[in-house]
Amino acid sequence: MTDTFSCDVSIVIPIYNEEENLPDLVARVGEAMEPSGFSFELICVDDGSKDDSARVLRDLAARTDWLKPRYLMRNYGQTAALQAGFDGVQGRYTVTLDGDLQNDPLDIPALIRTLESRSDINMISGWRKERQDAAINRKIPSMIANRIIAKVTGVRLHDYGCALKAYRTELVRRIRLYGELHRFIPVLAFEAGAKIMEVPVRHHARTKGVSKYGIDRTFRVILDLLLMKFMLRYLHRPLHAFGGAGLWMGVPGLLICGYLSVLKLFGESIGGRPLLLLGIMLVLMGAQLIGLGLLGEILIRIYHEPEGRAQYRLRPPPED
Incomplete structure (x- = not known):
């Protein structure tokens, strides 16, 4: 301008x-x-x-x-x-x-x-x-x-x-x-x-x-x-915020699930273990946060567009 x-x-x-x-x-x-x-x-x-x-x-x-x-x-x-x-x-x-x-x-x-x-x-x-x-x-x-x-x-x-x-x-x-x-x-x-x-x-x-x-x-x-x-x-790198939190949750979740998978291969029952629920929950939450980060990266492109929607509407002066 x-x-x-x-x-x-x-x-x-x-x-x-x-x-x-x-x-x-x-x-x-x-x-x-x-x-x-x-x-x-x-x-x-x-x-x-x-x-x-x-x-x-x-x-x-x-x-x-x-x-x-x-x-x-x-x-x-x-x-x-x-x-x-x-x-x-x-x-x-x-x-x-x-x-x-x-x-x-x-x-x-x-x-x-x-x-x-x-x-x-x-x-x-x-x-x-x-x-x-x-x-x-x-x-x-x-x-x-x-x-x-x-x-x-x-x-x-x-x-x-x-x-x-x-x-x-x-x-x-x-x-x-x-x-x-x-x-x-x-x-x-x-x-x-x-x-x-x-x-x-x-x-x-x-x-x-x-x-x-x-x-x-x-x-x-x-x-x-x-x-x-x-x-x-x-603001300009939302994936670092959401993706970072997602990795902190997702990686431990994957390790837990991997550990339980090994136990399952050796014939142990893992279906009733609370650790299984924790691992699945961490993996899902991590995936969601990483997805939010990717969505944020897309939205930040829109943020930098020159046009935006007005936050208000004007009206004429009041009449008697």
Whole structure:
């Protein structure tokens, strides 16, 4: 794809039930960006909000030329909403942040200037060094999760969950988001060859609306972390993962079956031995895993095809 840009900065914000925050959010983005000297656009993606967020966005866009809303047909989740925003960016740099005003838009120009001055950096990730959230259900679980993710993936960041991030748009166009991988964008960027920098950013307590996050997401993070580990190590060679496990099971199974076959040749009864069931089970499981590895090798060819199915559908702005 040829990179064509119509402005300096594209700001992407997923929106879900944030009607109370939207007027202040748009105003504060304007206050931060208009004096900065950067041309910009604000892409707010309404992720099937159940309140009046879509209508508020429509009304704000009618009198704000740099606000470009996108409206999803239903609630697809934050990952798909971010990808919908990424698909529409026209700036040389792309910035993401949450719509709850806990991230401060005033930090955006400084992030962009850092990217401009550091040609070796592809992505800057915010670090909520003085996070204004409850300790028990937000800060402590997040701190533990950040350390585990950094240890498992090798991408050393203090704060994976900070939505305020800045990218060179060519990097954004090299990665695709699906499922709930918005939490692991730094890992995906690292896998795409990006060099990542982390800087402290401001963080404010939520004053309007209700948080969409709960402690239950910790379990989903663990599952996604397993996926990230697999992607970093075995994405392009799945046969090494499944085939290796298959050999570890299949070879002992074959040895057990061979041993029992020798005993059978010498006239011993092996039909009632638990060892026979164990050998057969190991051989079958090993064969299945090797088959999965071969299937993965075929699927990875599809993964590298240039075309893919969209994770979302757009709808027109709401009508009165």
